[in-house]
Amino acid sequence: MASSPNPTINIGTRQSALAQIQARAVEASLKAAHPDYNYKICPVLATGDKDKVTPLQQLSQGENAKSLWTGELETMLENKELNLIVHCLKDMPTQLPDHLTLGAILEREDPRDALIISPRLPKETTLATLPPDATIGTSSVRRAAQLRRLYPSFKFADLRGNIGTRLGKLDAEDSPFSAIILAAAGLKRIGWEDRISQYLSSENGGMLYAVGQGALAIEIRKDDEQMRHILSKIQCERTTRACSAERALLRALEGGCSVPIGVETSWRGGTGVATGVQPAKNYDKDGKAVEEEGHLDEQDLFIKTIVVSVDGKESVEYETSRNVKNVEEAETLGRDVADVLKERGAAAILDKISKEKMWDAKKKLEAASSVK
Numbered sequence: 001m002a003s004s005p006n007p008t009i010n011i012g013t014r015q016s017a018l019a020q021i022q023a024r025a026v027e028a029s030l031k032a033a034h035p036d037y038n039y040k041i042c043p044v045l046a047t048g049d050k051d052k053v054t055p056l057q058q059l060s061q062g063e064n065a066k067s068l069w070t071g072e073l074e075t076m077l078e079n080k081e082l083n084l085i086v087h088c089l090k091d092m093p094t095q096l097p098d099h100l101t102l103g104a105i106l107e108r109e110d111p112r113d114a115l116i117i118s119p120r121l122p123k124e125t126t127l128a129t130l131p132p133d134a135t136i137g138t139s140s141v142r143r144a145a146q147l148r149r150l151y152p153s154f155k156f157a158d159l160r161g162n163i164g165t166r167l168g169k170l171d172a173e174d175s176p177f178s179a180i181i182l183a184a185a186g187l188k189r190i191g192w193e194d195r196i197s198q199y200l201s202s203e204n205g206g207m208l209y210a211v212g213q214g215a216l217a218i219e220i221r222k223d224d225e226q227m228r229h230i231l232s233k234i235q236c237e238r239t240t241r242a243c244s245a246e247r248a249l250l251r252a253l254e255g256g257c258s259v260p261i262g263v264e265t266s267w268r269g270g271t272g273v274a275t276g277v278q279p280a281k282n283y284d285k286d287g288k289a290v291e292e293e294g295h296l297d298e299q300d301l302f303i304k305t306i307v308v309s310v311d312g313k314e315s316v317e318y319e320t321s322r323n324v325k326n327v328e329e330a331e332t333l334g335r336d337v338a339d340v341l342k343e344r345g346a347a348a349i350l351d352k353i354s355k356e357k358m359w360d361a362k363k364k365l366e367a368a369s370s371v372k
Helices: 017-033 062-066 071-078 141-150 163-171 184-190 225-231 237-253 327-371
Strands: 008-014 038-044 084-088 100-105 113-117 135-137 155-157 179-183 198-200 216-221 261-268 300-308 315-322
Touching: 008 017, 008 071, 017 038, 017 084, 017 163, 017 184, 017 216, 038 071, 071 084, 071 100, 071 216, 100 225, 100 237, 113 184, 135 163, 141 155, 141 261, 141 300, 163 179, 163 184, 179 184, 216 225, 237 261, 237 300, 237 327, 300 327, 315 327
Parallel strands: 008 038, 008 084, 135 155, 135 179
Antiparallel strands: 084 216, 100 216, 113 179, 113 198, 261 300, 300 315
């Protein structure tokens, strides 16, 4: 790459429209910081995108959980066909392949979940005013578990596909869904935030978001110091520390994308916060985050967490804050929070979920074998 007068950086991404929008946003940031490079976006069809029918909790069994959205791209990165991969951080496993690493985490978009209601319901409908027997479309165990805890009469149906596909299924005349839950960040990036009926947070709807939700991450080869230097110009330190705490928490709890763990992180001590790391009370009426002032090192990182059983009947919550001046201190905070959650009963909840998944997988394997 260094020998060429106009070196090209190959940017790997999933094939979906949203993924390519995100890749182009990263490309634009890189062009602004490093205009002397050429950039090429290389879309790849991920395993998780190939099967739009099987529920995520079944797709993400065993080793598949580690590569549902990242496997093909990581192979190309290791083979030097790509220089970097753009991911939604929430889709990235907390344990990466030995030769790969996170090269940068960019400024976070709104991390909250969003309620999108059926066009057949009043526009002002919220979670609290949905019909008691409403069917909610979501492929997320975390979202369904938290909602079951608060609204036990709701029904849930698996919903897969890209944003446009999901909205189409909601809007169809024969749709079974009263509403669906999507990440606000994706809707905003693709230009469909006008479909959002309610932004969900701990204080508005009682929903905590997924670890890393709203943040874009860039994966690189661990030995690629040149790429690490290039990315340092576009990394967001505020988002990196917050998300590092979240990921350390998830790693310590041994949870994946199909485990009901919710988080909410914010910075306290300034007059506001940067995009994507503050609960909804610090967003304006248009859903835009209040900008922060003050030095990051003078602020405390506040973290609120919840672990919920799949049926919503058991839950453990904890919140705390600490001054963290670097990624290492943020990760220590995340691990310490995980220890408290385990002591309060989260370990038992997660162990039960793990055993139920193994039993379910065993029964499915036996059923498949009997057919043969």
